[in-house]
Amino acid sequence: MPQFHIYVTTNEVPAQALDLLRSSGTVKVYGGTAAPPRDVLLKEAAEADALFCILTEKVDAELLSKAPRLKVVANMAVGFDNIDLAEATKHGVLVTNTPEVLTETTADATFALILAAGRRIAEGDRLIRSGGWKLRWSPMMMVGHDVYGKTLGIYGLGRIGAAVARRAAGFGMNLVYYDSSRNKDLEEKLGVKYLPFDDLMRESDFLTVHVPLLPTTRKSLGEKQLGLMKKTAYVINTSRGQVIDEAALTQALRERRIAGAAIDVFENEPLGPESGLTKLENVVLTPHLASASIETRTEMAMMAARNLAAALKGEVPPNLVNKDVLAVRKAR
Numbered sequence: 001m002p003q004f005h006i007y008v009t010t011n012e013v014p015a016q017a018l019d020l021l022r023s024s025g026t027v028k029v030y031g032g033t034a035a036p037p038r039d040v041l042l043k044e045a046a047e048a049d050a051l052f053c054i055l056t057e058k059v060d061a062e063l064l065s066k067a068p069r070l071k072v073v074a075n076m077a078v079g080f081d082n083i084d085l086a087e088a089t090k091h092g093v094l095v096t097n098t099p100e101v102l103t104e105t106t107a108d109a110t111f112a113l114i115l116a117a118g119r120r121i122a123e124g125d126r127l128i129r130s131g132g133w134k135l136r137w138s139p140m141m142m143v144g145h146d147v148y149g150k151t152l153g154i155y156g157l158g159r160i161g162a163a164v165a166r167r168a169a170g171f172g173m174n175l176v177y178y179d180s181s182r183n184k185d186l187e188e189k190l191g192v193k194y195l196p197f198d199d200l201m202r203e204s205d206f207l208t209v210h211v212p213l214l215p216t217t218r219k220s221l222g223e224k225q226l227g228l229m230k231k232t233a234y235v236i237n238t239s240r241g242q243v244i245d246e247a248a249l250t251q252a253l254r255e256r257r258i259a260g261a262a263i264d265v266f267e268n269e270p271l272g273p274e275s276g277l278t279k280l281e282n283v284v285l286t287p288h289l290a291s292a293s294i295e296t297r298t299e300m301a302m303m304a305a306r307n308l309a310a311a312l313k314g315e316v317p318p319n320l321v322n323k324d325v326l327a328v329r330k331a332r
């Protein structure tokens with residue numbers, strides 16, 4: 001059996017996933033806590049048969065053209081917008097992701113953000129910690145908006161959007177969605193009504209984003225779309241920051257053209273305190289942690305390791321994203 005070289009770009013892979021990787025080849029783990037510098041990543045990829053990476057690594061045409069041995073990129077994430085799929089396919093490199101395992105965890109976090117935004121939970125916490133709660137209980141202090149009985153607009157009714165819809169049904173919410181293709185089965189099963197995109201903006205009390213980042217979804221929520229929303233509406237995003245025009249969102253929040261937002265993902269991560277968003281009270285900010293439960297992150301690592309191991313064995317990995325790569329490899 002050939003000795004494969006596996007490069008792992010994070011030192012936070014659980015031991016059982018590392019064991020699995022070690023049974024597939026020699027493993028080198030990047031020791032730093034931030035993402036590997038680009039030159040390090042390029043150098044390591046150039047010698048690797050397999051890359052175990054996370055969403056901070058850009059696997060693009062340059063990297064792929066300099067990695068002649070590379071057979072598989074196992075991304076420990078459901079999203080794979082950090083990888084140039086067409087280029088990977090051209091180079092015969094299998095790309096895998098970690099779907100399903102994080103669906104419910106991400107939907108839980110999304111619902112936490114819906115509640116936190118509508119009911120001003122983080123703001124209330126800040127008020128007490130800063131010694132700002134000086135008066136008695138008062139009738140109109142920090143009043144938010146109800147979640148139950150309101151309209152939840154789901155932008156992207158995939159697995160995570162559907163899991164959020166199931167939770168929202170328990171809160172008696174009215175469910176509407178927009179997606180590039182209609183899913184009549186889910187509409188019936190979940191009691192979700194399809195709306196054209198602009199109508200989704202107009203009707204949502206809470207708009208939650210669950211589309212992947214694609215050329216067609218990049219900045220698809222900009223000034224114009226935000227301008228269609230109710231003044232009492234909230235935007236929730238646990239998908240990818242680049243789906244929203246962050247400057248336009250910041251401005252809409254600052255001018256109170258919408259009531260608030262709860263945002264887990266950003267155009268540029270990590271988001272620093274210099275961001276205009278951090279100056280606003282009407283936004284809840286979390287550091288890209290919607291799938292961050294110990295159970296889910298462990299399973300995501302295992303899944304990525306299983307995908308990588310299968311690819312090195314010459315099998316079709318269970319979560320292959322670029323299926324057309326199989327024909328490219330066969331033709332070689």
Ligand code: GLV
Binds near residue numbers: 055079102
């Ligand atoms: C996290 O954002 C993921 O795509 O898994």
